[in-house]
Amino acid sequence: MAKLLDCLCKAGADGLAALLAERAATGAALDDPSGVAALLDSLRKAGADGPVAVLAERAARITPDKPEDARWLLDSLRKAGTDRQVAALAERAAAHTALGNAYSVADLLNGLREAGADDDAAALAGRAASHVCLDGSFEVAKLLSVLRGDQVAVLAERAAAHGHPAAVAELLAVLRDAGAHGPAAALVERLPAAGRFDLFMDIGDHQDRFRFGREPDTTATAPWTWEDLE
Known part of the structure; x- marks a missing residue:
């Protein structure tokens, strides 16, 4: 319906566009x-202000x-200027949205803050810090940064x-x-x-401390020569 409405507007079919806008606002599925x-x-x-208000009211009841x-x-409601609906959606999104992708959660956190929903952003941040999926250090690093x-x-x-x-270098940088x-x-x-002993050796003084190796108990290996291996 969105694509059809765009096409009707571009074609100058204002009457048909207005008719579709009215029907879409009240009849579009919300799934x-x-x-x-x-x-x-x-x-x-x-410019269909009336249908925007109708659909915004319905959309605010969605729990994505x-x-x-x-x-x-959230961004679409904010751009439409529907502050009350933005607040309603923000509260439910913060409490119920899935935490399977840390990068997407970080993006939603930014969206909540942009919408002025600071309390909801704090609520989502609390949930995410304790329960977000930790698969992918790049994604977790992004969330940590926000x-x-x-x-x-x-x-x-x-x-x-x-x-x-695989992505621990970026995570280390964000932690620091x-x-x-x-x-x-x-x-x-x-x-x-x-x-990742290669990365371990690039940190701090590890090149000097562990230039002969590192023991299973984490201590530095004692100096040795090739003759010691014979």
């Missing part, structure tokens, strides 16, 4: 939040499961224990930037066992 957001955007661009859908719908206050320490502790070695030096040190200690 696809991103589709509802797209329709809201099309109605707004078409995916954080990316919640962000898109958290504030105590939530940084909570997520940092979890990330340090579970960070994936956030002042989470304890979790960063814990993550560094996991690097050799995780197959």
Whole structure:
């Protein structure tokens, strides 16, 4: 319907566009939040203020499961100037959106703050710090970079224990930037066992301390020569 409305407006079929706008606002299904957001955007661009208000009222009752859908719908409502509906959606998104993708959760956090929903952003940040999925250090690093206050320490502790070695360099940088030096040190200690001894050796004075190797008990290997191996 959003695409059809756009086409009618471009074709100058104002009467048909107005008719479709009225029908879409009251009859569009709400099971696809991103589709509802797209329709809201099309109605707004078409200047259909009445249908925008009608659909916004219906859309504010949606509870998006995916954080990316919640962000898109939130942005569409905000651009439409429907402050009350923005507040209603923000509260439910913060309390109920899924936490399976840390990057998308970080994006939704930014969207809530842009909408002025600071309390809802804080609520989502608290949930995310304690329960967000830790798959993918790049995604977790993104979330860490937008958290504030105590939530940084909570997520940092979890990330340090579970960070994936493939992207651990970025996670380490974010932990340090956030002042989470304890979790960063814990993550560094996991690097050799995780197959990232190369990264471990690039940190601090490790090149000198462990130039002969590192023992399973984490101590530096005593100096040795090739003759010692014979």
